[in-house]
Amino acid sequence: MAVPCPKVAGIPTHQAIAMQLPATSGLRRRALLQSGAALILPASPLVFAQSRAALPLSVAINRAGKVRALSQRSSRAYIQATLNVLSDKARETVLSSQRIIAGNLEELAASNPPAEVRKLLQALDKHNAAFAATLAGTPRKEAIVEVARTADEVLESADRLTKGYEGLSQQGSAKIVNIAGRQRMLSQRAARGYFLIAAGQDTPAVRKQLETARAEFNQGLATLQSAPISTAAIRNELELAKSQWLFYETALTKTPSPESLQTIATTSERVFEVMDNLTAMYDTAVRDLLS
Numbered sequence: 001m002a003v004p005c006p007k008v009a010g011i012p013t014h015q016a017i018a019m020q021l022p023a024t025s026g027l028r029r030r031a032l033l034q035s036g037a038a039l040i041l042p043a044s045p046l047v048f049a050q051s052r053a054a055l056p057l058s059v060a061i062n063r064a065g066k067v068r069a070l071s072q073r074s075s076r077a078y079i080q081a082t083l084n085v086l087s088d089k090a091r092e093t094v095l096s097s098q099r100i101i102a103g104n105l106e107e108l109a110a111s112n113p114p115a116e117v118r119k120l121l122q123a124l125d126k127h128n129a130a131f132a133a134t135l136a137g138t139p140r141k142e143a144i145v146e147v148a149r150t151a152d153e154v155l156e157s158a159d160r161l162t163k164g165y166e167g168l169s170q171q172g173s174a175k176i177v178n179i180a181g182r183q184r185m186l187s188q189r190a191a192r193g194y195f196l197i198a199a200g201q202d203t204p205a206v207r208k209q210l211e212t213a214r215a216e217f218n219q220g221l222a223t224l225q226s227a228p229i230s231t232a233a234i235r236n237e238l239e240l241a242k243s244q245w246l247f248y249e250t251a252l253t254k255t256p257s258p259e260s261l262q263t264i265a266t267t268s269e270r271v272f273e274v275m276d277n278l279t280a281m282y283d284t285a286v287r288d289l290l291s
Helices: 013-019 026-033 057-082 087-110 115-135 141-168 172-198 204-225 232-252 258-290
Strands: none
Touching (some): 057 087, 057 172, 057 258, 115 141, 172 232, 232 258
């Protein structure tokens, strides 16, 4: 998964790379960041942000909230790869998740957020750089605890940022975007807990993470179903989410086995995709309400 990096004596690897690219354009540097090199070169996407118009708050909530989910998705996929469960796909998921995180952070920075939110964004960028460093190289079982720890730092930091954007909104309906987006994270956190148990980290804390994620996901579904802003199309998608979750949650109750691990790997992705689509639909519904 890793790409060989140049080394300069006495200089960290990421600085050595930067030194060898003095004339590289911003676009080229951004392309490097949003490629697999992001896992070796955890450079800040905030450096590449070019000022744009402010994002609608529902969009900003969606983008920041997705970083929460991708922290858990990246760490879940990393642990999955160490278990040799659809390992090629898992490595692709780590890379794609990091590219999306970089793009979201850049987009949020370019929208010129207020000072208090920018401070939260900068903190998230710092936490994600540390997380990306733990993901670098071939997935190793001895690294999974540190990967999970740094992923949770990103989760907490992204949650603060998401709530920061939510606090800027004068419309209570914007909260529903945060709730829907949080379901993405819970779908991945539950799967990560399951994989951690399978990887030998069967501790009370990990068991609690898994059970809490399941309980909160069910609670979130109930909240979304009762939301007045839910359109007919949204309700149809919610029914799909419920059916996918029912199958997924049943698998989460089983003792880890080669078959159950593969089931969790595939169904967690399906639930993530459905909830990502639902979050986008709520984002659109909120913007339509305010237009």
